[in-house]
Amino acid sequence: MPWVKTQVTTEGITTEVLVETEVSLPAWGPDAKLDIVGQRIPKVDARYRVTGAAQYMFDKQLPGMLWAKAVRSPYPHARITGIDASAALKMPGVVDVIHIQNTAPIAYAPNGHVFNQEMSFVGDIAAVVAAEDPRILPDAVRAVNVTYEQLPFVTDLQQAIAMDPATAKQIFPQGVLAPTAVADRGDINAGFAAADVTVEATYLTQVVHHTTMEPHGCVAHWIDGYELHVWDTTQSAYGTQQALAKTFQIPDSQVFIWMDFMGGGFGSKTNLWRYHVLASLLSKRTGKPVHYVNDRREELLDTPHRPMHQQTWRLGATKDGQLTAIEMKSYDVAGAFNGMFTNISAVALQLYKCPNVHTADKTVFLNLHQLSAMRGPANTEAMVGMEATMDLLASKLNMDPVQLRKLNYATLDQTTNHPYSTKGLMDAYNYVTQAIGWQTNRKTTPGSDPGPKKRGVGIGSQIWAAAGGPPSNAEVAIQADGSITVRSSVADLGEGPKTILSMVVAEELGVPLEVVNADFGHSDYPWDLGTFGSRVTPSMAPAVRQAAYQAKQEIFTIAASELGVDPSQLECKKGVVFVTSDPTKSIPFAQVAALSSHTIIGNGWRGPNNPNYTTESFGAQAAEVEVDTETGVVTLLNLAAAHDCGRAINPMLVESQIHGGVDMAAGYGRFEEQVVDQRTGIPVTTNLFDYKIETAVDEPVIDAHIVENVDTIANNTGAKGMAEPPTMPTAPSIMNAVYNATGVWVRDMPLSPERVLRALKAAQSQQSA
């Protein structure tokens, strides 16, 4: 098939990919008669996860295996002046200690090298100890004597903004503020000039951690000159394989990344991390397998996070509510090193119809671990500012906030002028307002409930690139007994690709789901770019479908010869191949498989995206809160969520994503934050008690609704991505609901009791002043 160039937008970043056009298959449209796809089926591996049968990276035990742990900088910015590991090496069971003085430099982005002379954040790695027993490690790590010269540091955003450039250059060579990244549409000044009403507000959205249940780390076994085997927890076995091979300058073909079960990633496990390199290096040096996994404190110090932003939004509109100007200026905190997803301009440019938009993003460097993508990066944070300012505008216009949104509904992708392949946002608004009881439960006068406990409702929206795209590849292998193996490097993070992709394969082949086994997460299988950006369903579903189709053609060729017909006369359903016009002429699928003398393998890949359309997922959520205005506690009573994901291959799993996303985002809105002691630069939320994740008890009743909108322009399965979208509208809907309940804006996240009380008190003093 011909090769073409196609645009792929993942996590808001667009790249061009050269890809082979896929085999053309009839699209599964809204009326397609499907036996398995569309059914509510529990995850095929759920039982193993909840019973403890599932083996994770941490469980890997190999003979002679060593355990590793890092010696970490206690200072936010320091130069190492000496390393003395002699005391540690004398401890029984301690086998090796590696650091900058006894290893050759290994380039590692973005820190420069794996071991650096300069420590850039508290928790930065100065050395790594390997020992025969993990219980030796904490004391062995303490026994490594590292001396430091402390250097000037900054961990406070306001301090960085105010810092003079000369001081800033003492901390980072590039200073603490990057040049502003600007995006413009139309003429922003003309836009505000044309506005009858202008509103402006500033929001502070906090650092939150991924807190994957399964920590970061790996087990590496490097037989030098032969192969490097890594049992990993990764969102991209393919990416890690390539990056690790490149780091050590060995061929990709010698590096194997294996993963079976994984306990969460959320964007924190998409890269090569230092533990991959360090564990591999230790294994090479010692000749033994090395187990290197973070403890929870290390998880909260030395893994990335959702960045902090200080966002200032200004909206201008006519008195009838038509937006004339959207302006967003944001300080985006990268951490000690730059990363992707600091720029949060996409929401301003895309969500609402507006001819004049200006965004300005300024990256800020602080002596903290750098950011990474975290479930819906950039859009989750920007949605807070966008949606709360829309409600501020609605209140100034004396207009219903949902009405304002509908009035400014964008029917086109304004950044490309392409139509959307499908857009279910209107249905989403209608569903959630109905479900939350918008008419009865919204306070027309915010804060009007008598008594200290006040209720209100608020809305939030989302938009997110959900087309997926290449590279995504798979093979479907038909075993001699007719059972099926689906192979790809794609990672199942726990959210269920093994299930839905097995369903697609079973559907396309016409066999029962039970005979399909998904074998994923191995770098030596056909590779998939990675599980992030909500890309797996729309990228891998068509890929496995094609692979199944190709394998099926071979089955039909064999069956046709057995039945004395042409292959084009055959179909397969429920594991039986039969002649469509005469079903009595049939042969079981398994029997056909047994006849083949070569392994039947169908290859599939995700072809190009449609260049004439933009494919996004859309959704809305409405929250009902009760605010105890005397204690500051915000209780989330109900939350309605409606998301347009194209076809729901498995509605149960889509709903599961909605629940999970809302749960995470409810914590983003109300409890979770990284707190740093600014005088020392040391984070104080380095355990799962002080870093407050929401619990099941805190969660609202969630009404999860799928806006089914089969999108066959997007790909031939009709499905769009849905992994990240549910995290985006929640915090905004809570912030808006708190305003509706109290009449007071709390714009400093999370909306914890102390922040709510502070805001209420400030509003009270202003009123009496």
Next chain:
Amino acid sequence: MRAFTYAAPTDLSSALTRLAEPGTHSVMGGGTDLVNSMKSYIETPADVVDLQGVQELQTLETSGDPVRIGVGLKLVDLLASQPLMKLFPILNDAASVVATPQLRNVGTVGGNLCQRPRCWYFRSVDFNCLRKGGTECYAILGENRFNAILGGLGCFMVHPSDLAPALIALNAQAVIGSASATRSIPLESFFIGPDVDVHRENVLVPGEMIVRVDVPRPASGQRGVYLKSRGRQTWDFATTAAAVSLVMSGSTCTSARVVLGGVAPKPWRSPDAEAALQGKSITPAVAAQAAAAAVKLARPMQYNAYKIDQVQALIQRAVLQAAGQEVS
């Protein structure tokens, strides 16, 4: 953690004899605080005495006066005792909001009373704070949103126990045992503030342990309420808490005990609040006056002024509920 020896005695006398031996000892109830503290090098005992097998510490006598509560009783055991919960509903309020069900299944009364502070500077291996033997209290100029508004001096921790304010409101006694003697002191006096000793939270000296809590039977008309405000709805310590025990005669309060949690380095008894209630007919205005009196001397730190308003709300609500009035 530091290497240690371990003993699991089956009678109290053996436990106390062991505590009298030279060297540092920690007693362990359920271990839910001790083990973490040892892993963080906050506690570095040379010897751990596991009390889980000492039956004498797990007795609960509810028919006499005083009611006797063994410190080895788990919180779940307290909650499961209908007689105890009926005698002292305030204990039901307090015990039921401690931690999580899993922790209540393991954690003991003694452990709850003797637990170390939750101040994140104290708990973190990255800070050697004043209480741990260092030279500085980092909360003073640092992240102090959860720290003290009353009773701080040098150290500004807040005492994390939920049971302590409730038991002090009930005028409980702490029975302290050692190999040589047993003594009984008001539970209120069991706790000490940084003005007495910045390194420990109670009066126990090496060789001593709390063995029992004795609670006088309730007077006629005695009603108590414990209210706790926290961030999440489970597994969270109090940002502020109020334990109020009133003896009511009709709508008049004949005696009051008000003890605050989450605001001071020890459970904070408020004689000023009590004076504002004693002899008065309880109304929302009187409750508000008592609350204001309780915080009259409060001194907020940079980020915890909200506690002053929050604890007043809890005191008002607890007073009105204890007085038998419905609160919204």
